Each structure stands twice: as C-alpha cells, then as structure tokens.
Amino acid sequence: MGWNKEHKPQVRDQILESAAQLFMNRGFDNVSIDEVMQNAGLTRGAFYAHFKSKSELYAEAIRDAALKSIHAQEDAPPVSERIAKYLSLEHRKGESMACPLAFLVSDVSQQNNTVRDVYTKVFKGFVKKLTESSKEHISDQEALKSAVLMVGGMAVARALNDDTLAEQLLTACQQAIDL
Amino acid sequence: MGWNKEHKPQVRDQILESAAQLFMNRGFDNVSIDEVMQNAGLTRGAFYAHFKSKSELYAEAIRDAALKSIHAQEDAPPVSERIAKYLSLEHRKGESMACPLAFLVSDVSQQNNTVRDVYTKVFKGFVKKLTESSKEHISDQEALKSAVLMVGGMAVARALNDDTLAEQLLTACQQAIDL
DNA sequence: GTCTATAAATAGATAGAC
C-alpha cells in the first residue's frame, strides 16, 4: 500500500485543479466550496481536511495555476509567439488557458494580504520571465510596460462585451510590445 | 409642495452615489443592498421602489460614476496632467477618485450582458476622449494602447501588495503613453 | 480522510402597514 503516502497530496491537487478552473472564470465569491469539491469528485465535508479556509484555497489555487501555466510553456517558443498566444481570443475565452493575473485582477484587489502577496509574487515572476525572454537587454520600465499591456490588455478585453473591439484592443497591445 | 416631483430622482441619486462608492472599492458581491441603503440613509425595503434588482443597480452605478468622473474634469487640464492624475498613487487608493473601468474590470467580466454593455460603452467613451484630447492626430491603435496602459495599469497596480512596485509600474505606464 | 447532518449567519427579494 505504498500509494497511501501519495493519496492526500494527490487529492489536494485535484481540489486545486478544480478550484483554479472555477475561480478563474467566475471569481472568488461566485464559486462555492461545494462546487469546488463536487467538481473534484468529493463532498463538502472533506474540504477542511485539506485547506483551512476558502481564502487559503484561493491563494493556493492562484499559485498553482501560475506554476502550471509556466510549466506548460517549458519548451519555450519564441517570445513573440508566446505573447501572441497570451493576447489571443482563445485565451480571452478562458477555456484551454487562463492567466490568473489577468482573469482575477480586480477580484484579488479585494482580498486579504495573503492572497495579494501570492498575486504579487506571481506578477514579479511574470515580469522576470519577460525580461529573460527578450533577446535585447530591456529595462525594468520596458518590462513593466509590456506586462501591463499583456495582463491589463487581457483583463480589459475580457470585460468588453464587443468581440470586434476586444480583438482590435488585443492587436493594439501586441503591436505596442517590442521585445 | 413643488419639491415632491424632484424627490424620487433625488433619492435615486443618493442611492447611486452610495452604491458607486461601495461597489468601486469592494466589488459586486461583497456589497449588500442593505449596506447601500444604510449608507444612503434609508432601509432595505425602500430599495425596490427605485431599482428592479441589485444587478440593475450595478449597471446604473457604473454608468453614473463614469459620467460624474467625466463631469469632474470638465475644465480639462492638459492631457498629460490628466493622465498623471489617473495613474497616481492617490487614484490607486480609491478614496477621492475611482475609475470603474479600472476598479471593476474582472468583476464586470463575470456579470450579465447589461452590465458588460454599460462597461463597454463607458470604455468607448474613455478611448474617444483620449483621441480628442491628444493634440496630434492619433490612430485608433495608439488610443487603445494608451487606454490599456491607463485602465489596465491602474487595475494591476491595485492588485499588487507592494507599494514600491506599484509606483514603478504606474510610472512605467505614464512614460509609455505618448499623446 | 471522507461522508452526512447541521449549525449559524447572511443576503436577495416580497408583502403589507403607514
């Protein structure tokens, strides 16, 4: 029964996966613990064996989603391609990919320090990754600008209820980034 | 008793004012109708004489806040100054001013079409205003890019739990805008 | 660790008196 040792972490990961998916598209308040657990194939009661509170789950889910998002790009394509993919209409839909930085910006603004700390850490990683990816040496300012055009651009594009305008906006962001 | 005719609209406006203030800093779900009404000096029960639902209130509050925000800049200072004020740490605090476009981006993404339509309309107005304000003729692309740097920049800055980084980010956005 | 049952609190919306 060697897999007993792995069981808890494995389930925890399923819950995180479920949570990330739900939070990302509906925010913190519109997702109940019940939904998260059902989506993970469990019931409510089991939740508190893995997390202290819903808020803790939120922070962990953001961290987890960011890690996986980075891991998914391990075989790093050219920067320009990664940026194009980030600023795509497909990403805007949030089905196959979803960046927590963009999808949860103003949601996170209203959360406690722990959650905002995780968000901040993830954002710093995002900017660092941008800096390292660019062939030319770029300033911190340039990197921050590009990060805002990506994260902020996607966030605004998602709020707009006008697909044409959203597409124009995403294109404008893409062209304004010169890495 | 001539003021009877004015009474209802006046109260409605108080409710809108109260709602805008609360929604802007805490989002849709973290604000109850009870709070909005108490903050406006009334009780819950009176709410439905003015609005059909909480969602309708949200849409109206965003529209209202945007209109007032524009009205407040009627005596338009130079564009560069308005941009600097928008991308200031003071705005980030959300006390004396608060742009719904930035403060509620991802909150709005999760709302119904009516709310998102209002957001979209307000955003279009924001971009148009930017275009008209710039002395040189600028392309739609350039205007969209600037709008993202302002709205998206403020949204991200608010999520970050690091004042120093937030300030750097706001500065980077400001310098990346050339109107 | 996971389940069912339940506590305890909160919120959106409606009804009816004034």
Next chain:
DNA sequence: GTCTATCTATTTATAGAC
C-alpha cells in the same frame, strides 16, 4: 415611498459516524 417583518435560498464552517 419608506418602513418593518418575513420568506427562501445559499454558504462557510463544524461535529460526529464510519
């Protein structure tokens, strides 16, 4: 139009059996 009272539903979190 505004008030109090209430219905109804939902949700976080806990307790205790297995």
